[in-house]
Amino acid sequence: MPWYIKAVLRIALPAACLAALYLSIPGEVALAKTAGWSEHYAPAMPIxxxxxxxxxxxxxGFRRKMRLPGEKTALIGGVMALALAMGAQSISHLIEQSYMAGSAALTVAVSCIPPLVIAxxxxxxxTPAVVRxxxxxxxxxxxxxxSLMTELVASESAALASHTRLVLRELGAATNNVSELNEETEELNERLEEALGEEEAMATEEQGKTQKKRLSIARSIEGARESLAAQGKKATVARVCETLGISSATYYRYYQPKTDTSSEGMLSFSVG
Structure with a gap:
């Protein structure tokens, strides 16, 4: 049962019942006073x-559930009680608003309510219970x-058949899904291979560009060093960087001369 239904049954219904009883008190008390009851006894009429x-x-309700006699008379009593309560409210308000006045018949009718209720x-x-x-x-x-066994067998058979049909449908749907998934997997693998090939080609191309760039910068540094040496100046790192307009970090990154003293070794450099 949802929580809001529980809240209605446990809170809203009792609250509404209490509010209705509270609202019915003034009219029933006033009607009792009109019939002749004193201030001391009139409040007992709503109760x-x-x-x-x-x-x-x-x-x-209990007798209907337990199949006991007296259900109809109890139901009639409940309807009579509601009719009396509604009549008492209406008559009391009519008298209070001067739409009608009290009468001997009204006094007798209201005076008969307690004995009738008790009876x-x-x-x-x-009322005797059923003796069996x-x-x-x-x-x-x-x-x-x-009867319960017959209903149980019928319901179980129907439920089993329905469950079997449902399982077969789900199995067919699962088979179709597996086939579609295999096709999608193959297509995805093909796309992945194509993407990897393109990435490898791009990486190779980028690596070639990077190597060319490093080789160009290294040659520029070597050329600047040779130019300074030809001018009779010492080829320091600061002068080379100032000549080429690069930073010292770029110099050390792209130019790493070997310690070889030969002419070939002096002109060689490594890229890395």
Whole structure:
């Protein structure tokens, strides 16, 4: 059961019932006073009608559930209690708003409410229960068990057949999904191979460009060093960087002369 339904049953219904009982108090008390009850006894009229209605409704529901006699009389009592409560409210307000005045018939009718309520409550309390023999109870129990067994077998068979059809449908759908998944996997593999080939080609091309760039910068540095040496100047790192307009980090990154003293070794350099 959802939480909001539980909240309605546990909070909203009792709150509405209490509010309705509270609202019915003034009219029923005023009607009781109109019928002649004093200030001391008049407040008992709402209690009389409200408890009577609750008792009649509860007894009627219980007897219907347990298949006991007296269900109809209890239901009639509940309806009468509601009719009396509504009539009391209406008549009380009509008198209060000067639409009607009290009368001997009204006084007699209101005065008869407590005895009638007591009489009907006693009748519901004294209604005998159904007396059945053990054989009758066993026979009824046997019929109920057979009926339940038949319904259970039928429902289980229907549920099993429905479940089997559902499993077959799901199995067919799963087979189709597997086939589609295999096709998608093959297509994805092909795309992945193409993408990897393109990335490798791009990486190779980029690596070639990088090597050419490093080779060009290294040659420029070597040329600057030779130019400074031809001018009789010492080819320091600062002068080479100033001549080429590069930083010292770029110089050391792209120019790493070997320690070889030969002419070939002096002109060689490594890129890395």
């Amino acid at each position: 009389c009608l409200s408890v009577y209605a609750l008792a009649a409704g509860a007894i009627s 009907h409550l006693i009748h519901m309390a004294e 023999t053990a054989s009758e109870e066993l026979e009824e129990l046997r019929e109920v068990s057979q």
